Amino acid sequence: MILTQQRTQLAKFQSLIALVLLCMGIAFMSDKFLTIDNTWNVMRQISVNICISVGMTLVVLTSGIDLSVGSVLAFCGAITAGLLKSGIEFPSNNLFIGFTLLGAMLAGLIVGALLGAFNGWTITRFKVPPFVATLAMLTIARGLTLLWTKGFPISNLGDNFAHIGTGWFLGIPVPVWISAAVIASAVIITQKTALGRYIYAIGGNEHASKLSGININKVKLIVYSIAGMLAAVGGIMVTSRLDSAQPNAGISYELDSIAAVVIGGTSLSGGRGTIMGTVLGAIIIGVLNNGLVLLNVSPFWQQVVKGGVILLAVIIDKANSKND
Amino acid sequence: MLVAENICKRFSGITALENVNLTLTAGKVTAIIGENGAGKSTLMKILSGVYEDYEGNIVFKGNTVRFKNTREAQKAGIAIIHQELNLVPHLSITENLFLGRELINSWAMLDKKAMRLRTEELLEKLKLSVSPDTLITDLKVGQQQVVEIAKALLYDAEVIIMDEPTSAISESEVDVLFENIANLKNQSKAIVYISHKLNELFKIADHYTVLRDGKTIESGDMQAMTHDMLIHKMVGRDIEIIRNTNASITKNTLLKVDELCLNKLGNEQKQLLKNICFELYSGEILGIFGLMGAGRTELMETLLGMHPNLSNATITLNNQPVKYKSAAEAIKAGMALVPEDRKKDGLVLGLDVKTNISLSSINKMQDTWLINNKTELDLAHKYIKALKIKTPSEKQTVKNLSGGNQQKIVIAKCLATQPKVLMLDEPTRGIDINAKNEIYKLIAELAASGLGIIMVSSELPEIMAVADRILVMADGTITATFNANEATEDNILKAAIADIN
Numbered sequence: 001m002i003l004t005q006q007r008t009q010l011a012k013f014q015s016l017i018a019l020v021l022l023c024m025g026i027a028f029m030s031d032k033f034l035t036i037d038n039t040w041n042v043m044r045q046i047s048v049n050i051c052i053s054v055g056m057t058l059v060v061l062t063s064g065i066d067l068s069v070g071s072v073l074a075f076c077g078a079i080t081a082g083l084l085k086s087g088i089e090f091p092s093n094n095l096f097i098g099f100t101l102l103g104a105m106l107a108g109l110i111v112g113a114l115l116g117a118f119n120g121w122t123i124t125r126f127k128v129p130p131f132v133a134t135l136a137m138l139t140i141a142r143g144l145t146l147l148w149t150k151g152f153p154i155s156n157l158g159d160n161f162a163h164i165g166t167g168w169f170l171g172i173p174v175p176v177w178i179s180a181a182v183i184a185s186a187v188i189i190t191q192k193t194a195l196g197r198y199i200y201a202i203g204g205n206e207h208a209s210k211l212s213g214i215n216i217n218k219v220k221l222i223v224y225s226i227a228g229m230l231a232a233v234g235g236i237m238v239t240s241r242l243d244s245a246q247p248n249a250g251i252s253y254e255l256d257s258i259a260a261v262v263i264g265g266t267s268l269s270g271g272r273g274t275i276m277g278t279v280l281g282a283i284i285i286g287v288l289n290n291g292l293v294l295l296n297v298s299p300f301w302q303q304v305v306k307g308g309v310i311l312l313a314v315i316i317d318k319a320n321s322k323n324d
Numbered sequence: 325m326l327v328a329e330n331i332c333k334r335f336s337g338i339t340a341l342e343n344v345n346l347t348l349t350a351g352k353v354t355a356i357i358g359e360n361g362a363g364k365s366t367l368m369k370i371l372s373g374v375y376e377d378y379e380g381n382i383v384f385k386g387n388t389v390r391f392k393n394t395r396e397a398q399k400a401g402i403a404i405i406h407q408e409l410n411l412v413p414h415l416s417i418t419e420n421l422f423l424g425r426e427l428i429n430s431w432a433m434l435d436k437k438a439m440r441l442r443t444e445e446l447l448e449k450l451k452l453s454v455s456p457d458t459l460i461t462d463l464k465v466g467q468q469q470v471v472e473i474a475k476a477l478l479y480d481a482e483v484i485i486m487d488e489p490t491s492a493i494s495e496s497e498v499d500v501l502f503e504n505i506a507n508l509k510n511q512s513k514a515i516v517y518i519s520h521k522l523n524e525l526f527k528i529a530d531h532y533t534v535l536r537d538g539k540t541i542e543s544g545d546m547q548a549m550t551h552d553m554l555i556h557k558m559v560g561r562d563i564e565i566i567r568n569t570n571a572s573i574t575k576n577t578l579l580k581v582d583e584l585c586l587n588k589l590g591n592e593q594k595q596l597l598k599n600i601c602f603e604l605y606s607g608e609i610l611g612i613f614g615l616m617g618a619g620r621t622e623l624m625e626t627l628l629g630m631h632p633n634l635s636n637a638t639i640t641l642n643n644q645p646v647k648y649k650s651a652a653e654a655i656k657a658g659m660a661l662v663p664e665d666r667k668k669d670g671l672v673l674g675l676d677v678k679t680n681i682s683l684s685s686i687n688k689m690q691d692t693w694l695i696n697n698k699t700e701l702d703l704a705h706k707y708i709k710a711l712k713i714k715t716p717s718e719k720q721t722v723k724n725l726s727g728g729n730q731q732k733i734v735i736a737k738c739l740a741t742q743p744k745v746l747m748l749d750e751p752t753r754g755i756d757i758n759a760k761n762e763i764y765k766l767i768a769e770l771a772a773s774g775l776g777i778i779m780v781s782s783e784l785p786e787i788m789a790v791a792d793r794i795l796v797m798a799d800g801t802i803t804a805t806f807n808a809n810e811a812t813e814d815n816i817l818k819a820a821i822a823d824i825n
Contacts, residue, residue, distance in 0.1 A: 204672035
C-alpha cells in the first residue's frame with residue numbers, strides 16, 4: 001500500500017523531476033544556461049505558449065481539441081496592430097474611428113473570444129467534431145489575417161505597445177506577469193468554480209453530465225471562447241515583442257501547445273489533467289528549445305529531439321495510469 | 325471435463341481467491357453463485373486466460389493447463405460471453421464471427437462465401453432467423469447474445485462461460501437463451517452460468533458452486549437446494565425482501581402526466597410513446613413494468629426533458645403546470661432520474677465520490693463565484709452516512725467502488741438536488757442481494773418522507789414487493805394499472821405482452 005502511494009506521489013512530480021534533471025543537464029553542458037539574462041529570456045519566450053496551452057488544456061479536458069489557436073493568434077495580433085496604427089475608416093459616410101492602446105487590445109481579445117465562440121457554436125449546434133471544426137477555423141482565421149493585413153506585416157506600433165512584449169515590471173518581464181495572471185485565473189476556474197467541475201465532468205462522461213443537469217453546450221461554448229481569447233492574448237504578446245504583426249505568425253503553434261498539454265499529463269480523451277501540469281509541460285518544451293540552441297544542436301535535430309520527448313512523456317504517463 | 329483445484333489469486337497483497345475448487349461436467353450447467361466481490365469474475369478470468377499468475381492447478385480434459393492469454397484459452401476450447409458483449413457494431417454477423425480468423429481462399433482473398441455459409445448454419449442451429457449480413461447494431465441485445473454464442477460454437481468451445489447473460493435481455497429473449505443452453509447441453513458442452521437471479525438458476529442449472537469472500541463455500545446438486553438455502557449460503561445469513569407497508573401514501577397528487585407522446589428521431593410517423601397518462605401521489609412508490617422495448621426508459625428520459633423536440637406532454641407538478649426543455653430545467657423543476665446504466669449515464673467514473681455526489685447541485689453551493697468547500701464536503705459526508713455508502717473516504721475514485729455503492733452515489737446525487745419526484749430506472753441491476761435490500765429500504769424511506777417515487781424494473785418479484793401501484797407498459801403505451809394487492813405475476817405479464825393492435 002505504502003509503496004503504491006509513494007509511486008503515485010512520484011508520478012505527480014515526475015514532470016517536475018524531469019524538468020530539474022533537464023536543467024541540470026543543460027547547465028552542466030553550457031555555462032550560458034543558468035544566467036539571469038537567459039532565464040528571463042526563456043520565460044519571456046514561453047509566456048506565449050503558456051497562454052495558448054492553458055486554453056488548450058480547458059478544451060482538451062472536455063475531450064475536445066482546438067487546432068485554430070495559431071491562426072486566431074495571428075488574426076487577433078493583426079487586428080490589434082491594425083486598429084492601433086490606422087483605426088477603422090468608413091469612407092462612405094466619412095467616419096473614422098481611432099483606437100487607444102487599451103481599445104485596440106480589447107478589440108483583439110473580443111475578436112479572439114468571438115472566433116472561439118464560433119468554434120464552440122459549430123461544435124455544439126451542428127455536432128461538428130472539434131477536430132474538424134477547429135481545423136476549418138485554422139484556415140478561415142489564417143485567410144482573414146491575410147485579408148486584413150493584405151499580406152504585409154503591420155509594423156512600428158509605438159513604444160507603449162512594445163512594452164507589453166519587451167518591458168519589465170518590478171524587475172520581472174511583463175509577459176511573465178501576464179502568463180502568471182492567466183495561470184492563476186485558470187487554476188481558480190478549474191479548482192474552485194462550478195464551471196471547472198463541469199469541464200472535468202463533461203470530459204469524464206458527457207452523457208452522465210447531461211443527465212445530471214449540466215448545460216453541456218453552454219460549458220463548451222465558454223471553454224472554446226476562453227481558448228480563443230487566450231490565443232488573442234498570445235497574439236498581442238507576439239505582436240508587441242516583434243513590434244510587428246506578421247501575417248504568418250503563429251504557424252504550428254497549436255502543435256507546441258498540444259505538446260505542452262500532453263507532456264503535462266492531461267489525457268487527450270478528456271476528464272483528467274491539470275493546469276499546472278500543462279505549465280510544466282510548456283516550461284519543459286521552452287527549456288528544451290533554449291538548451292538545444294545553446295548547445296548548438298542543428299535545428300533539424302532539435303525537431304527530432306522534441307518529438308522524442310513528447311513520445312516519451314506519453315509512454316511514461318500511460319505506464320503510470322496502468323499502475324493505478 | 326474441467327477441474328480447478330486450490331486456486332489462489334492475490335492482487336498486490338489482497339487475497340481475491342483462496343483455495344477455490346470448481347468442477348465442470350460435460351453436458352451440465354454449473355451455476356457460480358456469490359455476491360459481488362465474492363470472486364466470481366476473478367475465477368472466470370483465470371479460467372479464460374486473462375490472468376496467468378495464480379496458484380493451484382487447472383486440469384482440462386485430463387491435461388494440466390495454464391493459459392498465457394485469452395487466445396490460448398479460446399483455442400483450447402474455453403469461451404466466455406461477457407456481460408458487456410464483445411462485438412463490433414458496424415460489422416455484419418459473419419464478419420464478427422470470423423473476426424481474427426477469417427477464412428482465406430486459394431487466391432489469398434477472404435472466402436466470403438464459405439464464411440457466410442458457416443454463419444448461416446450456426447444461426448439456424450441457434451434459431452436466430454436473420455440474415456448473416458445483418459449489422460450487429462441492427463440486432464436487439466438478445467440477438468447479439470446469440471451471435472456471441474455462435475462465436476463460441478465456431479471455436480468448438482467445450483466450456484462456455486456466461487456472465488450475467490440475462491441482465492440486458494427481456495423475458496421472451498430469456499426463453500430463447502434457455503432453449504439454446506439446453507441445446508448446448510445436448511451437445512455435451514460444459515456451461516458455467518453466473519447470475520444474480522436465483523429463479524433463473526433453478527430453471528437452468530444442474531450443479532452449483534457458492535463463493536463467498538474468495539472461498540468455495542459449497543458445491544452440489546441444484547435439485548437438493550431451495551431458494552432460501554442458497555441465499556443463506558451466499559450471504560451467511562437470512563435476508564428478507566422488505567415489504568412496503570403503503571403507510572406513506574397520501575391522496576395529494578404530486579405529478580400528473582397527460583397525453584405524453586414521443587416521436588422516433590428521424591421518423592415522424594413512428595411513435596415510441598403514445599398518449600401516456602398517469603398520476604403519482606406524494607409518498608407513493610409507482611412501479612413501471614414492461615418488457616424490453618416497451619418504452620420504459622424512453623418515458624423516464626422524456627420526463628427528465630431529454631427529448632424536448634420530439635416529445636409532447638402536459639405535465640403538472642404540485643398542481644402547477646411545468647414546461648422544461650432540458651435535463652437542467654427538469655431538475656430545477658423538481659425531477660430527478662437515477663438512470664438505467666449507472667456507469668454510462670449516472671457517474672463520472674474517473675472523479676471522486678464527493679464530486680459525483682455534488683455534480684447536480686454544485687451550482688447552488690457557490691459563494692458568488694467560488695465553490696464553498698465546506699458546504700460541499702458536508703453534503704458528501706451527509707449522504708455517505710445517510711445512504712451507508714461504503715468508501716474509504718469522499719476522495720475515493722468512484723471507479724473503484726462496488727456496484728451497490730456506485731448506485732447509492734447516483735441516488736445521493738439525485739437527492740442532493742432536493743427533488744419532488746425521484747425516478748429510478750432498474751435501480752438494482754447488477755448489484756448483490758445485500759445492496760439490493762438496502763436500496764429497497766432506502767426507496768421505502770424516501771417515499772415515507774413524502775417524495776413521489778417512480779421505479780422501473782423488469783424483475784417481477786422486485787416490483788411486486790416494492791411498488792404500491794404498478795403501471796404495465798407495452799409497445800409505448802400503458803396497458804394496465806394494478807394496485808399492489810391485486811397484482812399477480814400472471815396478470816402483469818399478460819398486460820405486458822398484450823397485443824394492442
